Amino acid sequence: MTAAVLFENVSRHFGPVKAVDAVDLEVAAGEFFAMLGPSGSGKTTCLRLMAGFEQPTHGHIEIFGETAEGVPPYRRSVNTVFQDYALFPHLSILDNVAYGLMVKGVGKEERRKAAEDALAMVKLPGYGTRKPGQLSGGQRQRVALARALVNKPKVLLLDEPLGALDLKLREQMQEELKSLQKSLGITFVFVTHDQGEALSMADRIAVFNDGRIQQLGTPEDIYKRPQTRFVADFVGSSNVLSSATCAKLGIPSAAASLRPEAITIGTSWAEQLSLPGKVTARSFLGAVNRVSVDCNGEKIIVTSPAAMPVPDIGADVQLAFSRNDLHLMEEA
Amino acid sequence: MSALATEATILPNRPGLTGRISDFLWKHPYVLLAVLLGPPVLWLGIIYLGSLFALLLQSFFSIDDFSGLINYEFTLATYKQLLSDANFDIIVRTVLMAATVTLFSALIAFPIAYYAARYAKGKWKAVFYLGVMLPLWSSYLVKIYAWKLILAKEGILTWAFTKLNLLWLLDGWLALPIIGGNSLSVSYTGTFLVFVYVWMPFMILPIQAALERVPGNLIEASSDLGGTPQQTFRHVLFPLALPGIVAGSIFTFSLTLGDYIIPQIVGSSRLFIGQAVYAQQGTAGNIPLAAAFTVVPIVIMGLYLWMAKRMGAFDAL
Numbered sequence: 001m002t003a004a005v006l007f008e009n010v011s012r013h014f015g016p017v018k019a020v021d022a023v024d025l026e027v028a029a030g031e032f033f034a035m036l037g038p039s040g041s042g043k044t045t046c047l048r049l050m051a052g053f054e055q056p057t058h059g060h061i062e063i064f065g066e067t068a069e070g071v072p073p074y075r076r077s078v079n080t081v082f083q084d085y086a087l088f089p090h091l092s093i094l095d096n097v098a099y100g101l102m103v104k105g106v107g108k109e110e111r112r113k114a115a116e117d118a119l120a121m122v123k124l125p126g127y128g129t130r131k132p133g134q135l136s137g138g139q140r141q142r143v144a145l146a147r148a149l150v151n152k153p154k155v156l157l158l159d160e161p162l163g164a165l166d167l168k169l170r171e172q173m174q175e176e177l178k179s180l181q182k183s184l185g186i187t188f189v190f191v192t193h194d195q196g197e198a199l200s201m202a203d204r205i206a207v208f209n210d211g212r213i214q215q216l217g218t219p220e221d222i223y224k225r226p227q228t229r230f231v232a233d234f235v236g237s238s239n240v241l242s243s244a245t246c247a248k249l250g251i252p253s254a255a256a257s258l259r260p261e262a263i264t265i266g267t268s269w270a271e272q273l274s275l276p277g278k279v280t281a282r283s284f285l286g287a288v289n290r291v292s293v294d295c296n297g298e299k300i301i302v303t304s305p306a307a308m309p310v311p312d313i314g315a316d317v318q319l320a321f322s323r324n325d326l327h328l329m330e331e332a
Numbered sequence: 333m334s335a336l337a338t339e340a341t342i343l344p345n346r347p348g349l350t351g352r353i354s355d356f357l358w359k360h361p362y363v364l365l366a367v368l369l370g371p372p373v374l375w376l377g378i379i380y381l382g383s384l385f386a387l388l389l390q391s392f393f394s395i396d397d398f399s400g401l402i403n404y405e406f407t408l409a410t411y412k413q414l415l416s417d418a419n420f421d422i423i424v425r426t427v428l429m430a431a432t433v434t435l436f437s438a439l440i441a442f443p444i445a446y447y448a449a450r451y452a453k454g455k456w457k458a459v460f461y462l463g464v465m466l467p468l469w470s471s472y473l474v475k476i477y478a479w480k481l482i483l484a485k486e487g488i489l490t491w492a493f494t495k496l497n498l499l500w501l502l503d504g505w506l507a508l509p510i511i512g513g514n515s516l517s518v519s520y521t522g523t524f525l526v527f528v529y530v531w532m533p534f535m536i537l538p539i540q541a542a543l544e545r546v547p548g549n550l551i552e553a554s555s556d557l558g559g560t561p562q563q564t565f566r567h568v569l570f571p572l573a574l575p576g577i578v579a580g581s582i583f584t585f586s587l588t589l590g591d592y593i594i595p596q597i598v599g600s601s602r603l604f605i606g607q608a609v610y611a612q613q614g615t616a617g618n619i620p621l622a623a624a625f626t627v628v629p630i631v632i633m634g635l636y637l638w639m640a641k642r643m644g645a646f647d648a649l
Binding site: 052072073074082084087088089090099102103104148151 | 552553558
């Protein structure tokens, strides 16, 4: 099966800055693909390369088997939902949504109907006569989605589309986007710096840093088996144990990651590993308590359910965890 | 902690008059507004609009043909005189010239403004502003006389056309009726060129300001949705730049309508509205007719803005 998007050794340099550096990736058709990374990591530039706003300095890009480099955005069956929506302020909502059909020469009545259907799909029926300035952020976000989807793109690109929404709305939109993608079967490529968003929505995630892909895999893979310290740290703030600590546990390794929620405070069972330490800080986060423990100069974060008792600051504790939760990394 | 606790939470009044004034104005913000706005509003309302109104009032008086004195009785006779063939010709000539100048200024200004707003950064932006503003720093009269020399039969333009073996083109143009003449400096073409040159900054700057406010991602969004560059220009860029174009055209149009120096120095001897006003209030001493002539640009600009608004030129504001 042809890949929806294929990058072969793609680089995009801006003068001395290597925004995207020798990236290989393959997005499968019908997949919900997330590109995750901090700002400046190259994820948005990758998205812009797919949309055609940027051209690669080196490398080869294919969209559904067709060469994409050198092809302008208006000849790609790819549509984008922009970070700040980029709705046309002088056009009504209906004309905004119908814009793609209008420039392609679809008749007036037909495109009005298609635009109204698209607005109904994003749960904004009857909003067609308003102007973008009269809508809330969440509503504008839906209009931007409808404006892209009405063109029936082969690939839908989403550039941090939920970034400007408040938490409640964001969670709701995450679910809606996910179910929309399932029902339409369109390939979604989603850029975000929010690891929670990427983990909960994507089929596969590419973690970016410094213009390169650090790791590419399923959310579970990325979360449980980070391959580099960066991934361990960025995706859900894992503890990274040094080689000295690993040696003390009887495991020869350059480094190992350990999720905060895999650790319990208290006596270990027979088959568990344990580390002694001293509590240095604790904070209540609602569902859990986060406890910082100093283990021989190494700071280890533990999240324990709020129902469990929390030791006082300065208390000596034993940290217990299973060998299976310790994920070895080749790189320190 | 203790240092913080000993300090007062509410600070005492600032000493002196300025302290008391600050407190007073803070409590009565409308007084501050009145103080700031009073003088300019009085200036605009009484001296500026008042004298304009007095001028317009003059157009409803008439002049006694025998004594040359103004007859202070309400009459439309002056307007009848304004619409006589000779005077009406002046109006049509001026309006056509102003419209052509505005159209071509917009055509030339748009790419310059677009470059400045979209691509020019740092040093090049400074070069742009300097380049656009620099002509405004030198005297208006000097520039027009310079143009007279450039456009004269013995001038550099004729010389350049001769050297390029294109003199036939220039001669052909000058042989055309109405817009031609003995040389560029005594033709409507010459007047037109100087008008376009002199008013160009007033067209470039508003368009540049309007284009600068168009977010770049709207252009990308249009392209992303399948709009070719031509469609993006027509459906996104142009409508959003239109308020700037209209603002610029108000400048070029009204400045051309009222100018009396350029057509006097460069061009045929036929009159424009500004020259007619100058002649009527000066040598002819016909203040009512001069006032009636000044009403023409005001009415035309009013109609123009009304039409622009109806066509949605300000929807993007």
